[in-house]
Amino acid sequence: MPKSLFQKVWDAHTVRQLANGQTQLLIGTHLIHEVTSPQAFGMLRDLNLKVAMPHRTFATVDHIVPTDQFAEPYSDPLAQAMIEAIRKNCQEFGITFFDRATGKQGVVHIVGPEQGITQPGTTIACGDSHTSTHGAFGAVAFGIGTTQIRDVLATQTMALGQLKVRRIEVNGKLHPGVYAKDVILHIIRTLGVNGGTGFAYEYAGDLFDRMSMEERMTVCNMSIEGGARVGYVNPDETTFAYLQGRPYSRKGAAWDAAVKSWKSFASDAGCHYDDVVKIDAASIEPTVTWGINPGQGLGVNECIPDPSKATSVDEKASIEEALAYMKFKPGAPIKGTKIDVAFLGSCTNGRLSDFQEVAKFIKGKKVAAGIKAIAVPGSQIVALQCAKLGIDKVLSEAGFEWREAGCSMCLAMNPDKLVGDQVSASSSNRNFKGRQGSPTGRTILMSPLMVAAAAITGTVSDAREVFAVNQN
Amino acid sequence: MALAKITQVTGRAVNVPGNDIDTDRIIPARFMKCVSFDGLGEFLFYDVRKNEDGSNKNHPLNEARFQGATVLLSGANFGCGSSREHAPQAIQKYGFRAVIAENFAEIFFGNSTTLGMPCVCATREDIAKIAAAVEANPQLEVVIDVAAQEVRFGGQTIKTTQRESARDALINGRWDSIGELLEGKDAVAALAKKLPYLAA
Numbered sequence: 271m272p273k274s275l276f277q278k279v280w281d282a283h284t285v286r287q288l289a290n291g292q293t294q295l296l297i298g299t300h301l302i303h304e305v306t307s308p309q310a311f312g313m314l315r316d317l318n319l320k321v322a323m324p325h326r327t328f329a330t331v332d333h334i335v336p337t338d339q340f341a342e343p344y345s346d347p348l349a350q351a352m353i354e355a356i357r358k359n360c361q362e363f364g365i366t367f368f369d370r371a372t373g374k375q376g377v378v379h380i381v382g383p384e385q386g387i388t389q390p391g392t393t394i395a396c397g398d399s400h401t402s403t404h405g406a407f408g409a410v411a412f413g414i415g416t417t418q419i420r421d422v423l424a425t426q427t428m429a430l431g432q433l434k435v436r437r438i439e440v441n442g443k444l445h446p447g448v449y450a451k452d453v454i455l456h457i458i459r460t461l462g463v464n465g466g467t468g469f470a471y472e473y474a475g476d477l478f479d480r481m482s483m484e485e486r487m488t489v490c491n492m493s494i495e496g497g498a499r500v501g502y503v504n505p506d507e508t509t510f511a512y513l514q515g516r517p518y519s520r521k522g523a524a525w526d527a528a529v530k531s532w533k534s535f536a537s538d539a540g541c542h543y544d545d546v547v548k549i550d551a552a553s554i555e556p557t558v559t560w561g562i563n564p565g566q567g568l569g570v571n572e573c574i575p576d577p578s579k580a581t582s583v584d585e586k587a588s589i590e591e592a593l594a595y596m597k598f599k600p601g602a603p604i605k606g607t608k609i610d611v612a613f614l615g616s617c618t619n620g621r622l623s624d625f626q627e628v629a630k631f632i633k634g635k636k637v638a639a640g641i642k643a644i645a646v647p648g649s650q651i652v653a654l655q656c657a658k659l660g661i662d663k664v665l666s667e668a669g670f671e672w673r674e675a676g677c678s679m680c681l682a683m684n685p686d687k688l689v690g691d692q693v694s695a696s697s698s699n700r701n702f703k704g705r706q707g708s709p710t711g712r713t714i715l716m717s718p719l720m721v722a723a724a725a726i727t728g729t730v731s732d733a734r735e736v737f738a739v740n741q742n
Numbered sequence: 743m744a745l746a747k748i749t750q751v752t753g754r755a756v757n758v759p760g761n762d763i764d765t766d767r768i769i770p771a772r773f774m775k776c777v778s779f780d781g782l783g784e785f786l787f788y789d790v791r792k793n794e795d796g797s798n799k800n801h802p803l804n805e806a807r808f809q810g811a812t813v814l815l816s817g818a819n820f821g822c823g824s825s826r827e828h829a830p831q832a833i834q835k836y837g838f839r840a841v842i843a844e845n846f847a848e849i850f851f852g853n854s855t856t857l858g859m860p861c862v863c864a865t866r867e868d869i870a871k872i873a874a875a876v877e878a879n880p881q882l883e884v885v886i887d888v889a890a891q892e893v894r895f896g897g898q899t900i901k902t903t904q905r906e907s908a909r910d911a912l913i914n915g916r917w918d919s920i921g922e923l924l925e926g927k928d929a930v931a932a933l934a935k936k937l938p939y940l941a942a
């Protein structure tokens with residue numbers, strides 16, 4: 271019987287059925303970071319248990335690290351306590367830790383792929399909802415809670431119920447100036463923030479076939495914002511080319527065997543999908559959010575919704591709540607909305623290609639007066655790649671502060687925060703109330719080039735106009 | 743590890759209305775700078791409950807009549823957003839024992855079940871009935887019958903739904919799976935041998 275990638279990976283990792291009907295699933299790769307793991311290690315100690323497979327457990331530090339300083343102790347003693355806790359836990363249990371001194375530290379979802387730890391046909395878990403990112407490689411990757419981190423540490427397995435699979439097929443070409451970020455914002459806007467509940471999303475179609483691994487990661491990253499716990503793209507030559515020669519990739523004959531096995535995990539033609547959705551790539555516009563969840567998106571040339579035109583009581587209430595928080599006027603164009611802060615970075619859009627694309631267009635231009643613009647590479651390796659290509663300089667000259675690697679203002683657990691009700695043009699993945707560090711701060715999600723356009727004009731703008739993208 | 747069989751939760755209720763209440767709202771990220779979950783309860787819903795100077799805003803949890811409530815009522819897609827277990831932990835540490843909502847985000851639901859905190863779904867109309875009864879009498883005793891899949895309050899009974907695996911785990915004392923997972927040790931080792939990428 272033909273099977274989907276999800277089904278094949280699930281079957282290959284099923285240990286047994288549990289009494290409550292859930293599956294005990296083997297987790298091949300466990301990624302951990304400093305925020306959600308310390309309590310799990312505490313639980314492990316309380317139960318007097320060891321880490322089952324330390325060699326399949328990898329750690330980094332990303333959420334709390336300051337991006338403007340490297341030296342410890344950090345000015346925030348709580349942040350210092352957290353980095354020390356993960357250091358100590360990794361040492362005690364024999365876990366590889368990509369600490370800052372290794373030069374390989376970064377946001378966990380950037381580090382895994384970069385090191386070649388993220389591989390097709392594998393199961394991955396991490397105490398972080400954006401673990402879906404790793405699905406870009408044809409892995410089945412779950413974001414989990416701390417008690418489950420304990421389970422995976424102690425047993426290398428966890429208890430899970432099966433997911434249904436929805437194939438999201440996008441065919442055709444994107445217009446110039448439209449990016450992977452717009453694709454996923456469009457998908458979430460179309461299917462809703464909880465449209466994916468109970469589903470794994472399989473992203474397919476010729477658009478995804480042509481995408482680079484970094485673009486695929488951007489899309490898979492935000493699967494969870496559409497309610498899908500897992501999102502993946504079937505592995506292909508692009509995947510294998512990306513992985514070849516990475517530190518954790520196999521070499522020689524073992525590499526060939528790995529590629530052969532990886533290919534066998536791709537969804538079979540004619541396999542069963544619980545749902546299929548088709549989208550025309552050419553219909554996707556540069557998309558920005560106007561509200562307080564990632565599904566509240568608009569084409570940049572559209573107008574902010576009017577609650578009086580809502581089609582249901584629910585929709586009306588959610589538009590009203592979002593408008594009240596964002597202090598936006600119903601029916602007004604989103605273009606032209608004044609911004610205060612521009613943030614480039616995060617596990618959605620903090621990779622080399624994101625900064626490269628911005629640098630290509632921003633050269634010779636300047637961030638508008640009064641705008642705080644920061645660019646935060648997603649990992650130390652991304653920072654190094656950017657430095658080699660002079661991208662850091664281009665961005666600095668344009669007026670962006672070029673920072674050290676970390677999550678930074680994506681969720682502002684470090685010193686990078688919005689102040690008061692500042693409006694942020696952000697390449698990150700969440701625009702929830704208070705997400706960027708101020709309880710009244712406002713976030714508008716968009717692609718990196720749109721963030722650059724907003725930084726230069728001081729308002730939400732169409733990057734295609736600001737940078738004459740069509741002529742490039 | 744013998745776990746309690748959670749067949750019923752009985753207590754007073756408080757309604758925190760709204761759809762898509764995300765985990766950032768339940769527990770703002772800045773309170774996650776901790777290496778233990780103890781003490782998270784006081785920061786539950788912090789930014790919608792407190793002003794920047796720490797004084798109270800208008801919020802159901804701040805009302806004297808709802809103090810001591812152990813059942814939380816809310817709307818659709820409750821607990822969406824991040825996988826942080828800090829969210830259900832904060833709800834539980836605050837003193838809640840169960841949540842009734844129209845439906846729940848996946849990861850939040852799983853995390854809550856693992857903590858032995860039942861999350862049951864009811865229709866909007868039924869939740870409104872409970873909310874109205876509680877509004878009229880905050881002392882009203884609300885019984886969430888996990889086993890029978892219903893909620894009883896002030897002479898009324900409404901139906902609830904819950905994923906069967908979770909219901910089963912709660913009522914049979916299997917909501918924390920660690921014991922069972924550990925028992926699978928040999929089967930795990932055997933399967934691991936078949937997956938070449940797990941070799942050291």
Ligand code: SF4
Nearest residue numbers: 400616617677680681
């Ligand atoms: S960059 Fe943002 S979304 Fe990604 S792991 Fe860090 S905080 Fe989470």
